[in-house]
Amino acid sequence: MKMNTPKLFTYMLAFLFVLASCKQQAKEKPEQEMDEVEATTETPEITLEKLEGSPAYADAVLQLEEPSNLQIADGGSVDFSFTVNDYELGAQTAGPNAEQLANSGKGQHIHFILNNQPYSAHYEPAFAKEIPNGVHHLVAFLSRSYHESVKNENSVVVKKLEVGANATDSLGLDMEAPTLIYSRPKGTYAGKDAENLLLDFFVLNTSLSEDGNKVKATVNDTEFMITEWAPHVIKGLPVGDVTITLELVDAEGNMISGPFNKVTRTVSLTE
Numbered sequence: 001m002k003m004n005t006p007k008l009f010t011y012m013l014a015f016l017f018v019l020a021s022c023k024q025q026a027k028e029k030p031e032q033e034m035d036e037v038e039a040t041t042e043t044p045e046i047t048l049e050k051l052e053g054s055p056a057y058a059d060a061v062l063q064l065e066e067p068s069n070l071q072i073a074d075g076g077s078v079d080f081s082f083t084v085n086d087y088e089l090g091a092q093t094a095g096p097n098a099e100q101l102a103n104s105g106k107g108q109h110i111h112f113i114l115n116n117q118p119y120s121a122h123y124e125p126a127f128a129k130e131i132p133n134g135v136h137h138l139v140a141f142l143s144r145s146y147h148e149s150v151k152n153e154n155s156v157v158v159k160k161l162e163v164g165a166n167a168t169d170s171l172g173l174d175m176e177a178p179t180l181i182y183s184r185p186k187g188t189y190a191g192k193d194a195e196n197l198l199l200d201f202f203v204l205n206t207s208l209s210e211d212g213n214k215v216k217a218t219v220n221d222t223e224f225m226i227t228e229w230a231p232h233v234i235k236g237l238p239v240g241d242v243t244i245t246l247e248l249v250d251a252e253g254n255m256i257s258g259p260f261n262k263v264t265r266t267v268s269l270t271e
Contacts, residue, residue, distance in 0.1 A: 044236040046222045048199065051231040053095050054148055060087035061154045062110065062142050066126075072163045075133040081126040082110060082140065082157070090123050093144040101146040101233070102193040111149065113139045115171065116181055116260035121147075133164030137173055137260070139181050141202060147184050148200055148231045158204060171259045178206035178213060178256050180248035182263045185234070194269040197234040201246060211251055218245040239269050 066081035090107040092098060104121070111119040112129065115137050120129070138159045142150040149155075160175055181202040189197060199217060206213050208229045215226040219234055220243055226232065234244075248261040255262055 046236045048224045057150045061085040064157045078131045103146040107145045111143045135169035136161040179204040180261045185267045188268045190270045199232040216247045
């Protein structure tokens with residue numbers, strides 16, 4: 001049967017239209033599948049929640065006994081000795097937080113911080129530390145087994161150490177000024193410990209409030225304003241390096257002058 005030219009042309013146009021539609025559908029399908037993959041691999045939201053449920057230890061006391069003279073002749077190994085009352089070093093802190101946070105198997109301890117550098121943990125009241133020549137800001141406080149600081153007026157020791165015959169104060173220390181001391185998080189977290197990171201710090205010579213001084217916490221690129229001196233838990237962190245910056249700021253959000261009032265630390269999270 002002989003087909004006339006108009007019908008042949010119509011059939012050819014229909015065929016080309018169907019072919020183009022099939023190609024377009026084939027092109028769109030991978031893009032749709034890619035969108036679905038991207039939706040399922042979104043970065044989780046980083047959140048900051050106040051930690052509740054820790055025993056208060058309101059009567060716990062930490063006192064520095066040695067060195068009794070805070071003007072030390074020479075830098076090097078210095079013996080430190082503390083008295084601890086109404087608090088048991090080496091004991092596991094009771095309550096659910098020991099299961100939810102990275103917890104030390106060695107128990108409760110002292111956080112020893114020199115010039116707002118990363119702390120060393122001490123499970124006995126006497127130990128030696130290497131202290132270089134110079135003027136140094138010492139903060140030591142009692143810590144629960146999961147590294148949350150005990151926050152009362154007697155649980156912390158704050159001293160100025162002058163080490164060396166001609167010690168110079170390169171920090172410009174004002175022991176009465178509002179001061180922020182970083183404690184946690186610290187180091188590397190793996191597995192379950194990486195799910196909930198304790199954010200904890202000490203504030204000296206000030207208080208925090210909605211209409212007063214505050215601590216601005218920046219976790220990677222997410223900012224939080226902390227208006228209460230309390231421990232918090234960071235959740236939703238990605239695996240890898242996490243950068244935490246803490247700043248002590250005034251009611252208008254301006255950083256309060258001081259050598260330690262802005263500090264940045266990096267911790268690592270692994271599977």
